[in-house]
Amino acid sequence: MLKIDKETFKKDYEEKFIEIHGKDLSEGTDYNKYEALASLTRDYVVKTWINTNKRYDITREKQVYYFSMEFLLGRLLDNALSNLGIRDICKEALNDLNINLDALEILEEDQGLGNGGLGRLAACFLDSMASLNIPGHGCGIRYKYGFFEQKIIDGSQVEAPDEWLKNGNVWAIKKSDKAQIVKFGGKVDMFSENGKIKFNHTKYEPVLAVPYDIPIIGYKNEVVNTLRLWSAEPLYDEFDFSSFSRGDHLKAIEYKNSIEAISQVLYPDDSFYEGKMLRLKQQYFFVSAGIQSIIRHFRTHVGSLKDLDERIAIHINDTHPTLAIPELMRIFMDEENFSWDEAWRMTTNIISYTNHTILAEALEKWPVEMFKSLLPRIYMIVEEINRRFCEELWNKYIGQWDKISKMAIISDGYVKMAHLAIVGSHSVNGVAKLHTEILKKQEMADLYYFYPKKFNNKTNGITHRRWLMRANPQLTDLLKETIGDSFIKHPTDMEAFEAYAGNRIVQERLQNIKFSNKKKLAEYLKFNQGISINPNSLFDVQVKRIHAYKRQVLNCLRIMELYRRLIENPNLDIIPRTFIFAGKAAPGYYLAKNTIELINAVANKINNDSRVNEKIKVVFVPNYRVSVAEAIIPAADLSEQISTTTKEASGTSNMKFMMNGAITIATLDGANIEIRDEVGDENIVIFGMTKKEVLDYYHKGGYSAWDMVNRDYRIKQVTEDIVNGFYCSDKEKFKSIYEHLITYNDEFFVLKDFDSYLKAQKRVDSLYRDSSKWQSMCAINIAHSGVFSSDRTIQEYATGIWGSGYLYKNL
Numbered sequence: 001m002l003k004i005d006k007e008t009f010k011k012d013y014e015e016k017f018i019e020i021h022g023k024d025l026s027e028g029t030d031y032n033k034y035e036a037l038a039s040l041t042r043d044y045v046v047k048t049w050i051n052t053n054k055r056y057d058i059t060r061e062k063q064v065y066y067f068s069m070e071f072l073l074g075r076l077l078d079n080a081l082s083n084l085g086i087r088d089i090c091k092e093a094l095n096d097l098n099i100n101l102d103a104l105e106i107l108e109e110d111q112g113l114g115n116g117g118l119g120r121l122a123a124c125f126l127d128s129m130a131s132l133n134i135p136g137h138g139c140g141i142r143y144k145y146g147f148f149e150q151k152i153i154d155g156s157q158v159e160a161p162d163e164w165l166k167n168g169n170v171w172a173i174k175k176s177d178k179a180q181i182v183k184f185g186g187k188v189d190m191f192s193e194n195g196k197i198k199f200n201h202t203k204y205e206p207v208l209a210v211p212y213d214i215p216i217i218g219y220k221n222e223v224v225n226t227l228r229l230w231s232a233e234p235l236y237d238e239f240d241f242s243s244f245s246r247g248d249h250l251k252a253i254e255y256k257n258s259i260e261a262i263s264q265v266l267y268p269d270d271s272f273y274e275g276k277m278l279r280l281k282q283q284y285f286f287v288s289a290g291i292q293s294i295i296r297h298f299r300t301h302v303g304s305l306k307d308l309d310e311r312i313a314i315h316i317n318d319t320h321p322t323l324a325i326p327e328l329m330r331i332f333m334d335e336e337n338f339s340w341d342e343a344w345r346m347t348t349n350i351i352s353y354t355n356h357t358i359l360a361e362a363l364e365k366w367p368v369e370m371f372k373s374l375l376p377r378i379y380m381i382v383e384e385i386n387r388r389f390c391e392e393l394w395n396k397y398i399g400q401w402d403k404i405s406k407m408a409i410i411s412d413g414y415v416k417m418a419h420l421a422i423v424g425s426h427s428v429n430g431v432a433k434l435h436t437e438i439l440k441k442q443e444m445a446d447l448y449y450f451y452p453k454k455f456n457n458k459t460n461g462i463t464h465r466r467w468l469m470r471a472n473p474q475l476t477d478l479l480k481e482t483i484g485d486s487f488i489k490h491p492t493d494m495e496a497f498e499a500y501a502g503n504r505i506v507q508e509r510l511q512n513i514k515f516s517n518k519k520k521l522a523e524y525l526k527f528n529q530g531i532s533i534n535p536n537s538l539f540d541v542q543v544k545r546i547h548a549y550k551r552q553v554l555n556c557l558r559i560m561e562l563y564r565r566l567i568e569n570p571n572l573d574i575i576p577r578t579f580i581f582a583g584k585a586a587p588g589y590y591l592a593k594n595t596i597e598l599i600n601a602v603a604n605k606i607n608n609d610s611r612v613n614e615k616i617k618v619v620f621v622p623n624y625r626v627s628v629a630e631a632i633i634p635a636a637d638l639s640e641q642i643s644t645t646t647k648e649a650s651g652t653s654n655m656k657f658m659m660n661g662a663i664t665i666a667t668l669d670g671a672n673i674e675i676r677d678e679v680g681d682e683n684i685v686i687f688g689m690t691k692k693e694v695l696d697y698y699h700k701g702g703y704s705a706w707d708m709v710n711r712d713y714r715i716k717q718v719t720e721d722i723v724n725g726f727y728c729s730d731k732e733k734f735k736s737i738y739e740h741l742i743t744y745n746d747e748f749f750v751l752k753d754f755d756s757y758l759k760a761q762k763r764v765d766s767l768y769r770d771s772s773k774w775q776s777m778c779a780i781n782i783a784h785s786g787v788f789s790s791d792r793t794i795q796e797y798a799t800g801i802w803g804s805g806y807l808y809k810n811l
């Protein structure tokens with residue numbers, strides 16, 4: 001923990017300001033002041049950062065490398081100040097200088113190098129590893145443009161580039177001396193040397209991978225780990241300039257652009273795979289650079305790679321970094337002269353893999369021709385891994401060709417990345433109990449029965465430091481006052497708060513805190529969108545990526561149904577609600593974009609209807625991202641987690657809401673099940689189809705959307721309202737939603753769950769009327785949210801998969 005007093009801080013800050021801006025503090029803009037503060041904070045971090053790295057080199061603790069194509073960090077300043085333990089001092093010092101810390105913090109651009117849950121999980125994991133003294137580092141891509149900025153124009157999503165670097169970024173330090181060369185294309189020749197087969201890779205296109213290091217600060221513990229993000233630069237030294245010398249200037253620029261394209265932009269797809277060559281290039285680019293730099297570091301500091309598998313662990317977040325497996329094999333064999341068997345033993349010991357989804361459209365597979373031409377040597381290795389694997393299968397499953405071809409890594413002209421990841425690692429984990437079960441018994445059943453010991457569950461988590469302590473300081477204070485502060489280090493200690501669930505004073509405090517967060521959100525929405533909402537209404541919130549399986553349409557349809565009832569009976573006795581939506585649709589995902597349009601059309605109609613305005617309002621908050629989540633979640637009364645059962649692998653926003661004292665309305669999907677197990681049926685509102693019903697429909701068929709329409713007049717009414725001009729004079733506008741639901745017999749069973757959802761919402765209404773009861777439910781949810789801290793998740797990874805960290809060290 002950094003020791004610094006207010007006066008020193010003031011002096012440092014004023015000096016820093018002058019140093020970087022060349023003018024006096026009094027002449028500075030707020031953004032200038034933010035820059036000086038962030039820059040000073042980074043200076044404070046650097047010494048500890050260097051010391052941490054030195055310590056790791058001396059103690060030779062096992063280093064964990066978390067490889068992920070996405071890291072959704074959000075803002076870093078307030079997290080840095082609080083993890084350093086200097087936020088209070090800093091706030092007071094700035095106050096003396098007439099500067100408001102909160103006002104500066106919100107000027108920071110979100111670092112949005114991820115799509116949603118998967119990227120945010122990676123960010124929470126980095127925070128937990130550092131805070132738990134685990135030597136764990138991130139490896140990814142420094143996209144020039146992060147996740148696109150979403151604007152809502154005339155009710156539709158419009159995408160703009162996310163220029164997060166336009167004002168520079170103080171957090172990353174460019175390490176040019178640690179750059180690596182990554183090779184694409186070319187040809188590979190085999191030759192024999194002293195009786196050994198060797199490979200010569202020529203005519204390849206070299207790309208310079210330059211690392212930018214970002215400090216990951218542990219919570220008050222003198223640990224600063226590293227997130228290393230790679231940027232692609234042209235390598236003029238090795239480029240064939242013969243064409244350039246003829247004056248073909250354009251060629252050189254073309255070359256430069258094609259190289260820089262690799263780290264230019266994050267693909268905006270979530271739970272959907274796009275088989276683009278550039279995407280495969282991105283994957284090999286950061287994986288190869290990351291692994292080369294790890295090996296280089298190890299070579300300089302330790303020497304022999306003999307026991308590398310006891311010194312490092314590499315975790316791959318989904319299949320995107322699976323090329324780590326053949327890349328390690330390549331380095332061990334081609335550069336370190338290991339035998340195949342030795343290289344394979346080492347590689348599989350080092351690599352572990354997390355599966356994130358069972359959605360078929362999300363499973364990565366690359367056309368063999370594309371793979372081979374982009375990565376000729378890597379392809380040879382994958383082919384050999386596949387050949388040896390299939391040989392094992394032939395011996396075990398004699399004559400079962402269908403089974404073998406289904407299990408193979410290469411088949412039907414594709415390289416199947418999940419299969420490569422499972423075969424080439426020692427651990428395969430799902431992200432919630434149900435998801436892991438489905439993985440084992442359904443999606444990857446053949447591979448599970450072949451490698452039963454590899455499969456395990458690690459239920460996701462969220463860092464309570466950001467999602468509780470930073471996002472909800474008032475609730476944090478209430479917890480400290482009632483149960484002490486041990487929960488900060490041991491989040492499951494929050495259970496002690498359950499004893500206060502029936503305490504009237506605590507209930508009132510909870511209610512006041514929620515009200516204050518709701519007022520703040522209302523002000524934020526007034527300021528940013530000019531919309532007025534009533535903080536005395538129930539805030540009913542669904543914020544997440546827009547996706548058919550997440551069923552924003554189900555939520556929208558029940559609002560449409562309620563609206564119809566209110567028009568018919570304006571005196572209908574309901575708790576006033578504000579329905580809040582936020583989320584981005586992938587730019588090429590028509591149905592999701594159409595869903596945003598429907599929500600906005602419904603909002604537009606309802607919000608302008610004075611007959612119902614005292615009772616309901618609908619808000620779509622644009623450009624959902626970490627900082628917006630931090631503003632919305634602490635203000636929520638009701639958390640909508642309504643995915644089709646079996647489709648949401650875990651979910652993590654469900655955990656964030658619970659920790660902030662919202663009540664969950666949910667299907668028994670993903671981690672919702674584990675939330676229910678923690679709080680008990682009486683403290684969560686469950687509805688919808690069971691896993692068995694859903695799987696039966698998938699396996700045996702029998703679902704008829706038309707039956708739903710014909711059997712339930714409410715369903716008939718609301719589905720007609722989609723296309724009868726009630727919400728939009730253009731009746732064709734939402735046709736794709738209507739067709740998806742009915743004509744194409746909706747694979748996500750929205751209409752099937754409609755009735756059960758409405759009944760569940762009615763239960764919410766009556767629970768909320770009993771304020772004391774509601775607050776006690778909130779308290780119980782908060783009390784049981786500790787197990788969903790990513791500290792618990794990371795402890796499980798460390799002891800169960802990586803063999804690193806606290807317990808390991810004390811063996």
Ligand SMILES: *Cc1c(COP(=O)(O)O)cnc(C)c1O
Binds near residue numbers: 544545652653654
């Ligand atoms: C937590 C989070 C998510 C994940 O939300 P789910 O509801 O679990 O899909 C997505 N985006 C952001 C910005 C988040 O903070």
